[in-house]
Amino acid sequence: MATPAPHDEQARFDAVIAADEKIEPRDWMPEKYRRNLVRQISQHAHSEVVGQLPEGNWITRAPSLRRKAILLAKVQDEAGHGLYLYSAAETLGTSREEMLDDLLEGRAKYASIFNYPTLSWADVGAIGWLVDGAAIVNQISLCRTSYGPYARAMVRICKEESFHQRQGYEIMQTLAQGSPEQQAMAQDALDRWWWPTLMMFGPHDADSAHTQQSMQWKIKRQSNDELRQKFVDQTVEQAARIGLTIPDPELRWNEARGHYDFGEIDWDEFQRVLGGNGPCNRSRMRDRRRAHEDGAWVREAMLAHAEKHNRRAAGAAA
Amino acid sequence: MSDAHFTYVLRLGDNALVLGQRLSEWCGHSPFLEEDIAMANTALDLIGRARMLYSHAGRLEGRGRDEDALAYLRDEREFGNFLMCELPNGDYGFTLVRQYLLDVYHRHLYAALTESRDDELAAIAAKAVKEAAYHARRSGDWVLRLGDGTAESNARCQAALDELWGYTAELFTPDAVDSAMLEAGVAPDLATLRTRWEADVLARLAEAGLTVPADDWQAEGGRAGRHTEHMGRLLAELQFVQRAYPGQQW
Ligand SMILES: [Fe+2]
Numbered sequence: 103m104a105t106p107a108p109h110d111e112q113a114r115f116d117a118v119i120a121a122d123e124k125i126e127p128r129d130w131m132p133e134k135y136r137r138n139l140v141r142q143i144s145q146h147a148h149s150e151v152v153g154q155l156p157e158g159n160w161i162t163r164a165p166s167l168r169r170k171a172i173l174l175a176k177v178q179d180e181a182g183h184g185l186y187l188y189s190a191a192e193t194l195g196t197s198r199e200e201m202l203d204d205l206l207e208g209r210a211k212y213a214s215i216f217n218y219p220t221l222s223w224a225d226v227g228a229i230g231w232l233v234d235g236a237a238i239v240n241q242i243s244l245c246r247t248s249y250g251p252y253a254r255a256m257v258r259i260c261k262e263e264s265f266h267q268r269q270g271y272e273i274m275q276t277l278a279q280g281s282p283e284q285q286a287m288a289q290d291a292l293d294r295w296w297w298p299t300l301m302m303f304g305p306h307d308a309d310s311a312h313t314q315q316s317m318q319w320k321i322k323r324q325s326n327d328e329l330r331q332k333f334v335d336q337t338v339e340q341a342a343r344i345g346l347t348i349p350d351p352e353l354r355w356n357e358a359r360g361h362y363d364f365g366e367i368d369w370d371e372f373q374r375v376l377g378g379n380g381p382c383n384r385s386r387m388r389d390r391r392r393a394h395e396d397g398a399w400v401r402e403a404m405l406a407h408a409e410k411h412n413r414r415a416a417g418a419a420a
Numbered sequence: 421m422s423d424a425h426f427t428y429v430l431r432l433g434d435n436a437l438v439l440g441q442r443l444s445e446w447c448g449h450s451p452f453l454e455e456d457i458a459m460a461n462t463a464l465d466l467i468g469r470a471r472m473l474y475s476h477a478g479r480l481e482g483r484g485r486d487e488d489a490l491a492y493l494r495d496e497r498e499f500g501n502f503l504m505c506e507l508p509n510g511d512y513g514f515t516l517v518r519q520y521l522l523d524v525y526h527r528h529l530y531a532a533l534t535e536s537r538d539d540e541l542a543a544i545a546a547k548a549v550k551e552a553a554y555h556a557r558r559s560g561d562w563v564l565r566l567g568d569g570t571a572e573s574n575a576r577c578q579a580a581l582d583e584l585w586g587y588t589a590e591l592f593t594p595d596a597v598d599s600a601m602l603e604a605g606v607a608p609d610l611a612t613l614r615t616r617w618e619a620d621v622l623a624r625l626a627e628a629g630l631t632v633p634a635d636d637w638q639a640e641g642g643r644a645g646r647h648t649e650h651m652g653r654l655l656a657e658l659q660f661v662q663r664a665y666p667g668q669q670w
């Protein structure tokens with residue numbers, strides 16, 4: 103069969119997008135669509151992987167065995183999300199090794215939120231409540247993304263994320279009802295994590311380099327500002343319910359808009375952390391590189407053993 | 421119920437907690453993503469096992485201590501885990517060789533404990549033995565891969581084995597608590613356990629090209645609460661929040 107002319111392929115692609123159907127791995131797609139997806143999905147995968155570090159920082163110090171087990175299970179889930187997402191990205195023809203190299207050599211990004219330190223047990227609560235909460239808002243929207251494998255990975259991941267969010271909120275609730283020291287710990291964590299969480303949604307729509315094209319391709323289904331607003335609206339009420347104060351003097355209900363108004367993000371800080379100068383950028387990357395380098399002999403041994411094993415099997419068969 | 425019964429169950433809990441604590445340190449730092457998941461998963465099984473054993477021990481003791489009181493509010497000298505569990509992780513080879521030696525031990529131990537006259541312990545063992553069998557298969561596969569893999573991986577695992585072997589004697593040396601529990605039908609005979617353990621371990625080590633070191637030194641004292649210098653730091657980290665803010669809900 104003759105290969106259809108590119109314009110036919112493009113027309114078919116456009117029609118699938120217009121009809122809100124899914125693009126699948128074997129379908130033709132514009133090269134830029136493919137590259138854009140690889141960038142977004144691998145960045146998402148890297149975030150899950152690097153995200154193990156700040157929470158992992160508290161596994162050995164979790165204040166009860168129940169909390170330790172829940173946190174271990176959560177961090178294990180996040181690593182699992184990394185795996186699904188790398189697999190989704192691999193369907194686009196980029197190997198996990200290439201993506202990993204891009205991360206370790208600083209060419210790929212991961213969520214800047216993980217460049218902030220976890221300083222108290224309450225930070226584990228704040229991450230679950232706020233960071234997983236923000237991730238859900240973003241990922242629910244991505245369940246309708248146009249690339250099939252990515253959409254399906256999101257559906258699976260969203261279920262676990264909402265579990266994480268509830269557990270994080272429960273930690274905050276317990277602390278907020280606890281001793282004055284515990285209450286202060288919870289408030290301090292909210293004070294430190296609130297603004298970085300709002301930054302997770304990215305620049306304002308007007309300033310976002312990728313938004314417009316991604317929206318046309320239906321990779322992104324809602325804009326950064328829409329998603330951020332949705333998160334603020336739901337979280338303000340959750341904070342109030344447990345007696346914690348969101349650190350934003352400009353936060354107030356706007357009857358006319360039917361949404362909360364909120365203050366401006368410190369975009370200098372946003373750029374600084376994105377550019378590699380957040381409090382933990384260096385240590386996160388150092389940890390990832392060290393794990394990779396220290397593990398090199400293990401991966402080599404695994405391959406060497408598999409080869410020997412195959413040779414022995416072939417020898418036995420001959 | 422006797423003090424020995426409480427102590428016996430408590431020490432099983434200590435082994436699970438302390439080893440689980442060590443494994444959880446790998447989280448996010450292991451050689452590749454699948455191993456991060458597997459390490460967390462094994463640690464999770466061990467923490468779950470510790471919780472069941474501590475809850476049971478607390479009920480046997482009857483003084484109102486729950487799993488967290490036993491995990492967080494005892495000092496080093498009151499912990500009765502094997503010294504091997506508390507040793508720092510070392511490289512991935514050290515962690516996996518240790519894990520293998522203990523996984524095989526636990527598989528046979530918990531298989532025997534399913535027959536314990538302590539019904540609650542037998543029920544815990546029925547769950548633990550399935551996990552331990554899975555853990556032993558996994559760590560046993562790794563010992564084979566790493567022992568057989570490259571000259572470097574073989575040397576690293578041999579060094580780990582040389583370091584760890586002296587700590588295995590403690591696993592099979594009965595003290596007064598073990599003897600009393602054997603007599604009461606609560607615990608199995610450690611000599612039988614040793615035979616089973618050796619049959620598995622010696623075969624696997626040989627297959628992996630690893631040499632069993634001479635029995636020229638033996639470390640012991642864990643079950644009597646005489647630990648290595650690493651134990652105090654492990655507990656300081658594990659217990660920090662509970663100790664800094666006593667009597668709170670978390
Ligand atoms: Fe996740």
Ligand SMILES: [Fe+2]
Nearest residue numbers: 180234263266
């Ligand atoms: Fe999550």
